[in-house]
Amino acid sequence: MSIIAGQAVRGDNFWDRPYLMADIFDVVESGGHILLVAPRRVGKTSLMYRIKDTVNNDYIVVYVNTQAAHSANAFWEKLFEQLMDEEFINTLKSKAKKLYKILKSIRVSEVSIKGIKFGKSKTINYAKAFETLLKSLDNDKKLIIMLDEFSQTIENIIKYQSIEEAEQLLENHRDLRQNHRLLQKTVFVYAGSIGLESVVANIQSSKHINDLVNVDVPPLEYDDAKSFALHLCSSNKMTIEEADIEYMLDKILWLIPFNIQLVAQELKRLYRREPIINSTVVDAAIENVLKHKKDFIHWQERLEIFDKIEYNFSIDVLNTLSTNGKIPSTEIFNLASKHKLEESKAKTVIHALRYDGYINNKEDARTYHFNSPILRTWWYRNVAN
Ligand SMILES: Nc1ncnc2c1ncn2[C@@H]1O[C@H](COP(=O)(O)OP(=O)(O)OP(=O)(O)O)[C@@H](O)[C@H]1O
Ligand SMILES: [Mg+2]
Missing domain, CATH: 1.10.10.10 (Winged helix-like DNA-binding domain superfamily/Winged helix DNA-binding domain)
Structure with a gap:
């Protein structure tokens, strides 16, 4: 396991969170739509990748980061681009492949309340487009659409477009979630590095998201954090006593994987110079973490x-x-x-x-x-x- 403090982690670098994964799949299987509730840097994106990388054949997962979208138009464009992605299309039946080949060659040119306009062609209602798409999936498959940084998108739209446009997008999503034909086969998972609930509360739009099932992404439990820290140190060839791990966790207190990674990263630098870890070295590592302006x-x-x-x-x-x-x-x-x-x-x-x-x-x-x-x-x- 490498020390990674910044980018979302994947594969062997992901410290497994089996309970959380099980919580999420409980909701998915019961047909609910999810809002991943967690502060910044807690590991939402890594978790979404984990779902994408490990789901079984019953599911097809689409992950989209919509952070850069500053309008509803740009949001749909990003989502549809992803739905037209080769990797995704390869999971569809041949009929759908044809449809998406056509869609792929023309860019989304306009999004209105009525739907999405592709180039000069007629407007396609996006709910309809979803329906078409879902009909072409094998019957036994379920589609999980993960929208990362959705709250940022809503905030951007409020800031750069209008409150009405943000409301409209929230409403469109709610309609999609409640569309009976989509219901059985699609699950939306929303996340963002700012709380969607605070953003929508600011524009009195909480009613548009109150059907979502909140899944908490909590910090690690103490024993789990301890195993994680030990594993991170040992796989980076650092020898550390259990007492020093405990000292480190007491100093970190808020046991999100990111905080443990940050301190481990600084420990590794110090260890390279002098291969010893004790409480003084842990304190020095934390002092070094405090110099990272960008992380705070x-x-x-x-x-x-x-x-x-x-x-x-x-x-x-x-x-x-x-x-x-x-x-x-x-x-x-x-x-x-x-x-x-x-x-x-x-x-x-x-x-x-x-x-x-x-x-x-x-x-x-x-x-x-x-x-x-x-x-x-x-x-x-x-x-x-
Ligand atoms: N399961 C995990 N195993 C190991 N490290 C993790 C895990 N989850 C998160 N991290 C650590 O936390 C950092 C941030 O993870 P990630 O980008 O997934 O969080 P986020 O909640 O999406 O952050 P943001 O709110 O900034 O979008 C990673 O670079 C890594 O250091
Ligand atoms: Mg993220």
């Missing part, structure tokens, strides 16, 4: 989705939290009134911070902490001071 800056930039008052409030909350280690909800409401922010809006901001992986109040509902002590330290040094 998105936590700050992400807050720009809020309006100015909410933004200032959220920064103030996180600054206080990084300084004091915890913040009681009473103080959060004091900060809200200092910023002249209504209590309900303050609650929405706190909910978004929780949902997007910044903070939690698991131990005591009235007290918040950073999920990640490493992020807390970074925030304290780089944002609060």
